[in-house]
Amino acid sequence: MHSPQSLSSSGLGALTSARALALPSRDEMLKRAPSVQQFWDSNRELLEAAWSEWDIEHAAFGKHINESLIAKPLRDAVSQAWQHPEREVEVANLWEEVLPGVYQAQFFDVDKLAQLRSYLDEVAKAGIPLRPPYGIALNRNGGMLDKRSEGYLAAPAFQQFYQLVMDRYMRPISRLLFPEIMGFDTQTFGFSIQYQEGMDTSLRPHTDASAATMNINMNLEGESFTGSEVDFFNSSTSKVTRTVFQPGVAMLHRGSVAHAAQPITSGSRSNMVLWLYGDRMQIPRGVLNTRTSSAATRWTIPTNQKDTLAPF
Numbered sequence: 062m063h064s065p066q067s068l069s070s071s072g073l074g075a076l077t078s079a080r081a082l083a084l085p086s087r088d089e090m091l092k093r094a095p096s097v098q099q100f101w102d103s104n105r106e107l108l109e110a111a112w113s114e115w116d117i118e119h120a121a122f123g124k125h126i127n128e129s130l131i132a133k134p135l136r137d138a139v140s141q142a143w144q145h146p147e148r149e150v151e152v153a154n155l156w157e158e159v160l161p162g163v164y165q166a167q168f169f170d171v172d173k174l175a176q177l178r179s180y181l182d183e184v185a186k187a188g189i190p191l192r193p194p195y196g197i198a199l200n201r202n203g204g205m206l207d208k209r210s211e212g213y214l215a216a217p218a219f220q221q222f223y224q225l226v227m228d229r230y231m232r233p234i235s236r237l238l239f240p241e242i243m244g245f246d247t248q249t250f251g252f253s254i255q256y257q258e259g260m261d262t263s264l265r266p267h268t269d270a271s272a273a274t275m276n277i278n279m280n281l282e283g284e285s286f287t288g289s290e291v292d293f294f295n296s297s298t299s300k301v302t303r304t305v306f307q308p309g310v311a312m313l314h315r316g317s318v319a320h321a322a323q324p325i326t327s328g329s330r331s332n333m334v335l336w337l338y339g340d341r342m343q344i345p346r347g348v349l350n351t352r353t354s355s356a357a358t359r360w361t362i363p364t365n366q367k368d369t370l371a372p373f
Contacts, residue, residue: 076118079104079111080188093195101192101211111189112215122183123218125176128225132167132309139230146356149237156238160302162315163293164238168230168277169309175281178331181253184214194252195373206251206333209371223251228362231313231335235273236359239315242272243354245339247365250372253279256289256322256330266294270372271316271336272344279331280308286328294319316344342370 073081082104085097116123128136138151156164169177184191184204191204192212205213206223214220227249236243250271280286290303291312296319303323306312314320316336338344 074114075107075110076114076189079108079190082107082190084190087193090193091195098211100190104190105211108189108212109215112187113217115187115189116216116218119180119183119216120218122176122180123216125173126180126218126222128222128229130169130173130177130222131226131230132170135166135168135230139233142233142356143229143360146360149233149356149359152234153237156234156313159304159312160293161295162239162318163302163304164313165304165306165310166313167309168275168311169279171282171309174279174309178279178281180219181279184216184219194254203252203254206253206335207249207371209248209250209367209369210252224249227251227335227337231273231275232337232362233360235275235313235337236354238313239273240353241345242315242337243359245272245343245345246337247340247363248338248342248368248370250336250338251334253331253333255332256286256325266292266319266321268319269316269336270342270344271338273313273337274316275311275313275335277311277333277335278306278308279333280329282308284308284328286325286330288324288326289330290323292321292323294321336372338372340365340368342372 082100085094085100090097131139135152135155138155142149142152156166158164190212191214192210194203194205205211206219207213208215208220232246235246276291290305293302293304293314294300295302304312316338
């Protein structure tokens with residue numbers, strides 16, 4: 062393998078150069094060895110350029126990564142709310158409260174989800190170093206999605222879609238369902254994971270360092286699995302609710318809601334996990350029922366500059 066220095070002077074294209082990098086081992090990455098941070102920092106510009114080259118080569122896949130992937134009922138309701146915020150109730154009506162503070166809705170169009178998965182399958186085969194999520198000790202075959210994360214999926218087509226999902230959908234919907242997060246939603250974070258039979262045991266009970274979390278099932282219809290249910294814990298009643306959500310369905314909840322994943326016993330489950338939180342990683346403490354905002358304010362995009370802090 063070449064070093065970054067020899068590659069930069071060899072005249073090779075960014076994509077070829079990135080593919081020739083000696084990637085730290087997954088064990089080193091998950092343990093956050095000092096050399097790993099140095100690897101991502103020293104190669105950031107090269108990796109971003111490589112993803113741009115790759116995106117041009119894979120334009121046939123990238124052209125499908127757009128708003129048409131969103132389920133039509135949600136897409137139509139959200140479009141109407143952006144034009145007429147007073148009609149946001151039509152968006153809220155699409156989200157079923159399956160237990161207190163936990164909502165679900167069809168987020169991706171099931172018939173078009175295969176286009177997004179095909180794109181991500183090509184990403185996995187790109188040969189460009191992609192950082193897995195820190196803090197998840199087992200192999201999830203995942204990657205970082207947000208620009209603030211080193212080793213993120215910097216393909217321009219995906220980044221445009223990711224920002225659309227966060228700005229046009231997740232933030233205003235979260236504000237609508239959880240009014241207290243207003244002002245704690247200026248920053249974004251995202252990653253993908255895959256639970257695999259024989260590789261993943263479970264994800265123990267935890268809360269997220271977010272104001273709101275959206276977990277989207279990326280499995281296709283017929284791509285079945287057993288186990289890997291998500292448990293939600295009600296702190297006031299000590300009740301545990303076990304949930305299974307279908308292809309393209311999103312679960313949206315406050316980050317403070319404790320949850321866990323059961324062991325997967327067959328097949329695999331692919332997920333996209335998205336977070337919102339405030340500047341300098343600030344999140345609401347408790348449910349602040351006195352925090353209110355108008356519909357018109359909810360359907361806006363913050364002007365705050367993106368910071369460079371990432372939860373992990």
